[in-house]
Amino acid sequence: MAEQIQTETQSDSSVHTGHPTPLTYFKVAMTLSVITAIEVGIFYIEDLGLGIIPILVVLSTAKFAMVAMFYMHLRYDAKLFTGFFVGGLVLALSIGLSVLALFKFFA
Amino acid sequence: MAHAEAAAHGGEHEETSTGLNHRKLLMWAFLGSDCMFFGSLIATYVVYFGRSKVGPFPEDVFSIPTTSVSTFVLLMSSMSMVLAYAALNRGSIKGFRIWIASTAIMGMTFLAFQVFEFTDFANHEVHLDCVEIRTNEAAIEELTDYEKTFVDECVEGVDEFEEQHGLTPRTNLFGTTFFTLTGFHGAHVTLGVIWLLSLLFFSFTRGGVTPARSLDVDLAALYWHFVDVVWIVIFTVVYLFGVFPGI
Numbered sequence: 096m097a098e099q100i101q102t103e104t105q106s107d108s109s110v111h112t113g114h115p116t117p118l119t120y121f122k123v124a125m126t127l128s129v130i131t132a133i134e135v136g137i138f139y140i141e142d143l144g145l146g147i148i149p150i151l152v153v154l155s156t157a158k159f160a161m162v163a164m165f166y167m168h169l170r171y172d173a174k175l176f177t178g179f180f181v182g183g184l185v186l187a188l189s190i191g192l193s194v195l196a197l198f199k200f201f202a
Numbered sequence: 203m204a205h206a207e208a209a210a211h212g213g214e215h216e217e218t219s220t221g222l223n224h225r226k227l228l229m230w231a232f233l234g235s236d237c238m239f240f241g242s243l244i245a246t247y248v249v250y251f252g253r254s255k256v257g258p259f260p261e262d263v264f265s266i267p268t269t270s271v272s273t274f275v276l277l278m279s280s281m282s283m284v285l286a287y288a289a290l291n292r293g294s295i296k297g298f299r300i301w302i303a304s305t306a307i308m309g310m311t312f313l314a315f316q317v318f319e320f321t322d323f324a325n326h327e328v329h330l331d332c333v334e335i336r337t338n339e340a341a342i343e344e345l346t347d348y349e350k351t352f353v354d355e356c357v358e359g360v361d362e363f364e365e366q367h368g369l370t371p372r373t374n375l376f377g378t379t380f381f382t383l384t385g386f387h388g389a390h391v392t393l394g395v396i397w398l399l400s401l402l403f404f405s406f407t408r409g410g411v412t413p414a415r416s417l418d419v420d421l422a423a424l425y426w427h428f429v430d431v432v433w434i435v436i437f438t439v440v441y442l443f444g445v446f447p448g449i
Contacts, residue, residue: 187241
């Protein structure tokens, strides 16, 4: 019965929106929660030292990408939308790195 | 009918020069520019990190468990937002109302956490157990650098030292950059909550929110998810990196 409902929902959603099903949204939410829990768990491992930086960067980038791809539908929408957003992100990153370099953060 | 179909397909196949809905394109352009806005604020916070001359510092005021809960609430609000959009596209106005109301409530919960946090920071108190400090040398090592500057206050006859040293935007560089960054994010969330509540309100008016006009909800959803992804970055860079002992 549950499978039937899920299939109907999937079919209905696919026909009308071309977007993921509510089940996919739920799975994404659970994955985001688990990654957040891992981030907080890792935070308490003091032995990691500076090694925590790449780990947390990878985990938060994964969360960012999941929300953008599935919840903001960039995976399913026109590539131009992705271009506008990624363009802004790249510029933001460039601004950030420039500011850090200007203030000799990496020295 | 054509409009409804275009809206349901995320604004594609429109009769525009790009073939895309220009309202949606404008929203993405705005979000791209907002990335630069928050990128600048985050970079400024990082540049001044560790350069404050006086406390309190991040390790004195941050509570990772509390912020983790508020982060979880905001992540879940993103899920309920997409479920509201999906419900509307299925033609379920009732489902839409339930999920959009849930999203607004979770947004307000996040804001309540932020108000609690800001108030807590502003009223931060340095508390030292002088008896423990006098009898156990290891107790001093457990204090933060800022708390250690108050150890001299534990003179003979003083059992407990307690003094208010709140963190405000004027206290130090950390306070200025932290409140500016998280304050602007909070302002974005506030605007998002107002937008969600207005959609909920208009869903009760005739023709206000319909599957044919789902693009209105799609735009609000994009804004809401953006607020969420910005917080993902802030939570890691400001909170987790900010108080990790190894950094």
